[in-house]
Structure formats: C-alpha cells, structure tokens
Amino acid sequence: MNRSVLDLWVGIFVAIGIGALLFLSLKVGNLSTANMSESYVLRAKFDNIGGLKVRGPVKSSGVVVGRITDIGFDSKTYEAVVTMNIDGRYRFPKDTFASVYTSGLLGEQYVGLDVGGEEKMLNPGDVIAKTQSAVVLEKLISQLVFSKASEGQEGQKQR
Amino acid sequence: MPDLSNPIRRLGHATIERIWRLGFATRFLFALLVLSGASFRRLHLTLREIFFSGVLSLLIIMVSGLFVGLVLGLQGYETLQRYGSTEALGVLVALSLTRELGPVVAALLFASRAGSSVTAEIGLMKTTEQLKAMDMMAVDPIARVVAPRFWGGVISMPLLAALFSAMGVLGGWLIGVVLIGVDEGAFWSQMQSSVDFRYDIWNGVIKSFVFGVAVSLIAVFEGYDSVPTAEGVSRAITRTVVTSALAILALDFVLTSFMFRGA
Numbered sequence: 001m002n003r004s005v006l007d008l009w010v011g012i013f014v015a016i017g018i019g020a021l022l023f024l025s026l027k028v029g030n031l032s033t034a035n036m037s038e039s040y041v042l043r044a045k046f047d048n049i050g051g052l053k054v055r056g057p058v059k060s061s062g063v064v065v066g067r068i069t070d071i072g073f074d075s076k077t078y079e080a081v082v083t084m085n086i087d088g089r090y091r092f093p094k095d096t097f098a099s100v101y102t103s104g105l106l107g108e109q110y111v112g113l114d115v116g117g118e119e120k121m122l123n124p125g126d127v128i129a130k131t132q133s134a135v136v137l138e139k140l141i142s143q144l145v146f147s148k149a150s151e152g153q154e155g156q157k158q159r
Numbered sequence: 160m161p162d163l164s165n166p167i168r169r170l171g172h173a174t175i176e177r178i179w180r181l182g183f184a185t186r187f188l189f190a191l192l193v194l195s196g197a198s199f200r201r202l203h204l205t206l207r208e209i210f211f212s213g214v215l216s217l218l219i220i221m222v223s224g225l226f227v228g229l230v231l232g233l234q235g236y237e238t239l240q241r242y243g244s245t246e247a248l249g250v251l252v253a254l255s256l257t258r259e260l261g262p263v264v265a266a267l268l269f270a271s272r273a274g275s276s277v278t279a280e281i282g283l284m285k286t287t288e289q290l291k292a293m294d295m296m297a298v299d300p301i302a303r304v305v306a307p308r309f310w311g312g313v314i315s316m317p318l319l320a321a322l323f324s325a326m327g328v329l330g331g332w333l334i335g336v337v338l339i340g341v342d343e344g345a346f347w348s349q350m351q352s353s354v355d356f357r358y359d360i361w362n363g364v365i366k367s368f369v370f371g372v373a374v375s376l377i378a379v380f381e382g383y384d385s386v387p388t389a390e391g392v393s394r395a396i397t398r399t400v401v402t403s404a405l406a407i408l409a410l411d412f413v414l415t416s417f418m419f420r421g422a
Contacts, residue, residue, distance in 0.1 A: 006206065006207060006210050007203075007206060009210055009214045010206045010209050010210050010213070010214060012214070013209065013210075013213050013214040013217060013315075013318065014209075014318065016217070016318075016322060017213075017317070017318025017319065017321055017322055018318070019325075020318070020321040020322040020324070020325035020326075021318075021321040021360075021364070023325045023328075024257060024321060024324055024325055024328075024360050025356050025360055027328075027347070027351075028253045028257065028324075028325075028328055028350055028351070028354050028360070029253075029257075029351065029354040029355060029356040029359060029360045055355070055358070
C-alpha cells in the first residue's frame with residue numbers, strides 16, 4: 001500500500017477541520033468549565049431567586065469563582081435550593097453571605113459571595129446560612145407606588 | 160400495476176409505496192451498518208470518499224461560511240447599535256453560527272454538493288449494471304460501494320460544519336472589528352464568556368454528526384433504490400436534495416428542542 005496524493009488531501013482536510021474545532025473551542029468558546037477540574041459543592045437556600053439560571057456564574061468581588069449546577073425547591077421550608085460548583089482553589093469563611101445580584105439594570109443574575117471575617121472555612125457540601133434574595137423589580141415599583149399613594153391620602157386627610 | 164383511476168386508490172397506493180420504501184430504507188441502514196466493517200479495514204476506500212465528498216466541498220463551505228459571517232456581522236451590528244450594545248456582536252455571531260447556522264447551512268450545502276453526486280454515482284452504477292456485476296463476482300456492492308460513501312459523508316460533515324462556523328466567526332470579526340471598528344477586546348472576551356464549550360460548541364458538533372448520518376443515508380439509499388433509467392436517476396438526485404433538506408430542518412427542530420430548553 002503506497003501513499004498517494006489523495007491521502008495528502010484528506011490529511012489536509014482533516015487537519016483543517018480539527019483546526020476549526022480547536023479555534024471554536026479555544027478562541028470562540030471558553031473551556032473554563034473543563035479546567036475547573038478540582039471543585040467542590042456549596043449550597044444556599046433563598047426565599048426568592050428571581051431569574052437565576054443553571055450554569056449562571058457565582059462571583060466574589062466580581063471574579064467568577066464557580067458556576068450554578070442545580071436549582072431545586074425544598075418543599076419543607078418552601079425555599080429555593082441553589083447548588084454551586086466552586087473552584088477548588090478558593091475557600092470561603094463560615095459566615096459568607098450569599099446574595100442574588102443583577103449585573104447592570106437588566107443584565108443576567110448571578111450569586112454573589114460576600115466574605116465575612118470568620119476564621120473557620122466552609123467545607124465542601126456545606127450550606128451557606130446567610131442569604132439575601134433577589135430584588136424583584138415589580139415589588140420595588142409597587143412598594144414605591146403604594147407608598148406614594150398612601151402619602152397622597154395622608155396629605156389629603158391633613159388638609 | 161393496479162388500476163389507479165380512483166383518486167382515493169391512488170392516495171392509498173402512494174401511502175403504501177412510501178411506507179414500503181421507509182421499511183426498505185431501515186433494512187438498508189442495518190445492512191449498511193453490518194457490512195461497514197470493510198470500509199474501515201480497507202480504509203483507502205473510505206479515504207477516497209472523504210476526498211470526494213469532504214475535500215472537494217471545502218471551497219463552497221469556506222466561502223459560504225465567510226459570507227454568512229459577513230452578513231451576520233452587518234445585520235447584527237445594525238440591530239445591536241440601536242440598543243447601544245455593539246460589543247455583543249461577537250456573541251451574536253458566534254452563538255448563531257455554532258448552535259444553528261453552522262450545522263444546518265453546512266449540511267444543506269453538503270447535501271446539494273456531495274449528496275447529489277453520491278446518488279448520481281450509485282444510480283449510474285446501478286443503471287449500467289455495475290452493482291449486479293459486483294454481485295456476480297461475490298463482491299457485496301453494499302460493502303464495496305455504499306458503505307464507504309456513507310462513512311465518508313458521516314466523517315466529513317462535522318469537520319465541514321466546524322469549518323463553516325469558524326469561517327463565519329472570522330467573517331463577523333472582519334466586518335465588526337476591521338471594517339466597522341467594534342472594540343476588538345470586547346468582541347472576543349464577550350464571545351468567550353458567553354459561548355460554552357460543552358453546551359454550545361459540542362451540541363453543534365452532535366447536530367452536524369446527526370445531519371451527516373441523515374444526509375449520507377438518504378444519498379446512498381436514493382442512489383441504490385433508483386429506477387435504473389436516465390429519468391429514474393435524475394429523479395433520485397432531485398429526491399436526495401429535497402428529502403435531505405426537509406430531514407435536516409426537521410431534525411434540527413427536534414435536536415434544538417432537546418438541547419436548548421432555554422436553560
């Protein structure tokens with residue numbers, strides 16, 4: 001069996017194809033989920049997670065330290081349970097505060113970890129005790145409207 | 160030939176005919192898979208088909224990918240500009256290419272460029288009784304002719320789709336960054352932070368693999384099942400292109416609803 005020109009062309013074709021795949025995965029996409037090989041799980045319970053989504057980022061000081069892997073509902077406490085995969089390089093103290101933030105006014109929502117001062121660290125699988133729910137825009141607006149309306153009524157009574 | 164003067168009878172005849180062909184196609188697929196050992200043991204047969212269906216499709220795939228990317232860049236910029244978020248152009252171009260346009264358009268081009276020629280080749284071999292001659296010489300035509308063409312298409316398709324997407328991203332970059340002047344760093348970094356390898360790129364590869372199987376199977380089956388006349392072969396080629404296009408678009412819907420459930 002001899003090498004032929006045809007083999008060369010097929011080789012070039014396969015090389016270009018694999019090159020395109022590499023380009024897509026390295027330059028276009030991010031392999032960050034793959035290189036987070038050492039990670040551990042933390043859980044947090046929220047009253048309201050707003051528009052939080054699976055695969056959303058977990059940030060601390062604005063740096064992405066993990067990803068949300070699962071969102072569930074605890075039917076005993078009627079709370080949302082958010083499971084997060086945290087990069088193994090980062091550890092957080094016991095009194096870390098987990099909140100649901102929105103990036104920008106209408107951007108995506110993410111879990112922010114605000115670090116406390118405790119010496120002991122959270123272990124893999126721990127549940128973050130202190131959480132703050134998402135700010136629901138409709139609630140804010142309705143509160144504003146109602147408070148304005150009640151102010152107006154009180155003003156009329158006084159007159 | 161049954162009496163087909165009655166329209167209801169004709170409808171029934173056509174329906175039974177379709178179901179018959181579907182059953183034959185399924186049996187054909189299994190025979191193909193069982194007999195495809197030879198196309199890997201004698202790899203040069205498959206390599207030759209990769210050359211004819213893959214390498215010779217390179218030009219049309221790369222040029223069309225580039226132009227699709229250029230158009231996406233222009234149209235995307237036009238729309239994003241209204242919301243003042245032109246940096247998201249990279250995300251828009253990359254996501255639409257890797258998730259949908261890359262696999263689908265590359266498969267449509269592949270069906271009309273390579274699928275039709277495979278059908279024509281096998282159909283003409285049948286017409287000139289080369290397949291029967293092989294059978295006489297105890298060479299199974301499915302193992303010798305059909306299976307290498309099938310696997311050549313299946314192997315080529317994901318590579319071509321990835322190439323299409325990569326060229327499209329380059330096209331979008333050319334319009335957005337080089338010509339219009341979107342910030343280059345934001346273009347790439349936003350793209351990288353929103354395109355996920357497993358979720359977006361890998362799903363696109365799976366899609367193009369499925370399309371490759373569908374298009375190759377339709378192409379070899381239509382050729383093998385063609386009526387061995389000049390008219391029959393030309394009809395088979397037409398059916399290859401039409402059926403492949405419908406299959407690609409229908410499968411794309413099914414796969415998309417499985418893969419991207421708005422998570």
